[in-house]
Amino acid sequence: MSETAGVREVKSAARTVELLELLAARGDRPARLQELADELVVPRSSMYALLQTLITRGWVRTDTTGSLYGVGIRTLLTGTSYLDSDPRVRLVRPYLDEASEALGETIHLGRLDGPDVAYLATRESHEYLRTINRVGRRLPAHAGALGKALLAERPAEDLPEGPYEPLTPNSRTTRESLTADLAEIRARGYAIDREEAVLGIIGFGFALRYDTPPQDAISCSVAVTRLTPDHEAEIVTVMREIRARIESATAPGGTANWR
Structure with missing residues (x-):
């Protein structure tokens, strides 16, 4: 035992x-x-x-x-209670609404849970978007923008050995390829998932640094057919601003320090 x-x-x-x-x-x-x-x-x-x-x-x-x-x-009912009682989720929800309104794309909040990311909140795109990510669903962290943004905040030795499960032909399946991608994410400041989790969908992930190391991240998912260079630049600008506002609004202390 x-x-x-x-x-x-x-x-x-x-x-x-x-x-x-x-x-x-x-x-x-x-x-x-x-x-x-x-x-x-x-x-x-x-x-x-x-x-x-x-x-x-x-x-x-x-x-x-x-x-x-x-x-x-x-x-x-228990899962809903978890979301309702979590101070981070309550704080972030209004900002997801703002990002969704500004961009017209699908916005997610996710939390690292072992080797996966659990989806805690979603704001749907104004256009129909075929994603598999809904509240309560899980996705391997190595495959999506949310997970990669969070993995990039951790030491390389914390990564699982692999090989990793491929969700699409574009998924990174080796520790070496994922490590190289995470180095680029650290230099860039945000993660990009180019059809690695869902074919036809590109995601942009931003770790929320109100915990050390970050446990939560936000992302924007957009169909490949709608992603122009100008729209990508707009997504990055808006999501960076939203991240900064969320982190500034997070008061230290005052809530239970859940583990």
């Missing part, structure tokens, strides 16, 4: 969390009992009992046959 800060992990709680994370990672693909038991190496009877407990409390749902399982509505 593992320990955290000298406290022994509660096995039943850990198993519950692992189950919910597994179901969440499957997205729109519900799971069967045996799949879950096999994946988590848990006896079928124990997994069934755990599922029934979570169904009763709304954390897991099942279909009319009782054979398929997915996350329940309580996960949504």
Whole structure:
């Protein structure tokens, strides 16, 4: 049994969390009992009992046959509470609105979570934009503008060894290529994702330096077909200004220092 800060992990709680994370990672693909038991190496009877407990409390749902399982509505309510209670998210939201109004493009706020970026807020483009990034979704940090902006703020030795998962033919899959890209980001002051996460979409990411190292970043996503040199310059100018205003508006102290 593992320990955290000298406290022994509660096995039943850990198993519950692992189950919910597994179901969440499957997205729109519900799971069967045996799949879950096999994946988590848990006896079928124990997994069934755990599922029934979570169904009763709304954390897991099942279909009319009782054979398929997915996350329940309580996960949504808890996730919404996280966003509503987070002071950084509350502070940044109005600035996302301003950037969206000024640029007419999709604006994101994301937070580094292990090897991924979790999307915390999104303002949609005035044009239809086929992105996969919605609130609550995750994207490997190496592939998108948000993640690369945050990785560039960290020592090179903190990068995972790789190889990295390619999301498109343009994704960087080796530690060497990502390290070189991050060096350019540091020199430039912001990240660029040229169809590395989604084909047809270019992203510009800006780390928010109100934490050290930064945990959050904002980005602007635009369709390749609409990105002219003048529009790119406008995006960079507006997003730099928005970043500076967010960082200036962040008062030190006064809120819980979450880890």
